[in-house]
Amino acid sequence: MSQIGNKLRMGFFATPEAQGEYIKQLLDFQGDCSVFDPTCGEGAILHQLTKGQREDITISTYGVEIDKGRALKAKEFLTHALHAPIESMVISNDVFSMVWLNPPYDFAMKNEDERADRKEYIELVRNTRYLAPNGVMVYVIPSYRFSDEKIARFLATHFDNVGILRFSDEDYDDFKQCYFIGTKKGGKFKEYNPKIFEFLTQMESEEFVKKNVTPINHLVGRHKWKVPTGRTEVKTFYTKLEGKDSYYTGIQNSKGFQAFMERSKPRTLELGGDPIINLANGQIALLLASGAINGLMGKGDNYHAVQGLEMVSKVTEEEKHINDDGSTTIKEVTRTKREISIKFITPQGLVRKLV
Structure with missing residues (x-):
């Protein structure tokens, strides 16, 4: 429900193509792997980031989209695309070499006696689980949202090799969005980085962002994040909510329905052999x-x-x-x-x- 409400208030905005091109130039795919976008829209950004990469590697693209029309479009561009809410998905942990995360900017629905968390934080925690150790997270949200203490602390704890960038000048004033690009730490113990936390919490100030956050185009050619080799096939990737289209085939093929059809057929009396008792x-x-x-x-x-x-x-x-x-x-x-x-x-x- 929260994502539907978000669409009503803000509409659907895909990442501008120019920004996608800058991100593409900051990624260095090391070999065969799979990448994931949990709110993939029409699949354009993953298609853009992976198209034209090294010819000797295979990159599988996975996406989930709640809007049916956009999900159908995404199926044309992505290796795997499902029409479902991300909350209904069952996905292997620690499997994707890169996650592109541009979550809805809204509150999750909770009961009256529970505190409602922001979707940006919920999806960050959820989708970090799906990212493989040393995999690359590209996290895109409005600049002021990085100042949220829960978001800032999570990013400062679970990622290193961090870059904090904003949209280039031609798009920043329209979108007011920034990127967090980092490599997921491995192991159980993850050391908290207070410098990253302090920097992120100051991003509530637009003046601070304009002065201290580097436009993404300024980093092109100066640094790249290595996307590690990984699996190209994710075996566990499905939704717990079955689509109506699958009901018909499932019912037809079920043993119960087949038994019902057999019992419903008109019966013909067939007599043969010797009767159980003699007939007068x-x-x-x-x-x-x-x-x-x-x-x-x-x-x-x-x-x-x-x-x-x-x-x-x-x-x-x-x-x-x-x-x-x-x-x-x-x-x-x-x-x-x-x-x-x-x-x-x-x-x-x-x-x-x-x-």
Whole structure:
């Protein structure tokens, strides 16, 4: 819900192409790997960053997008793109060589008695788990949001080889966004860097940002972040929320549905072999008359095509009743008359009818 609200208030803004080009020149892919964007939009930024890299390496691109239209577009540009909220995803930890993180700028929904955390912080923590040790995080948020103490402390603890940059001048005034680029630390113990924390917490001031945060284009050609070799296939990458399109096929292929269909089929009575108990002539006649044993019967010379038919008619009869005084009362009674007609064809082709 929070991301929907964010779209209503701010709309969808993809990273400008010029900014993507600057970032591309700051990345040095070392070999085969996979990269991830948890809010990938139409997939343009990952496509831009990985297109035209070294011909001898394979870079798989993974994206998640909550908007259906943009997710369909992303499927054209990315190796794997899913239409789902990132909160519903199940993804392997420590697997991607690079994560591009441009989260929604909003509060997450919480219960009345819980404190609502900012999405920028929640997504930073969540998606750092998916980044491999020594992998590169590119984190893009409004400049003043870096001053949030939780965000600043997390970045100062979990990353080294850090660069803090702002959009180049042609786009900064429109977007007011900055980049944090860093390498994820490995191991359980991660040393906190107070200098990074202090710098980030001062970014609430626009004056500080303009004076102390380097425009990204000024760093091009002076430094690069090495994106490490890693897996090109992420085996665990799916959403817990199944799309409606998959329901139909899933139901059709389920064992329960197949059993239901078998039980729903019209049944035909097939008689063959020896009956469980001997049948009286009257019972056989009823089976023939009702059509229950229409069809082919017997074997060899006794192989016949048999059809039974019950003919029902109304018959009126007079009943005489002698009264106590000796007089006679005549009463007409209508009864139902049932007759059995059986036709069969002999192996020689002769048609016989039994009435």
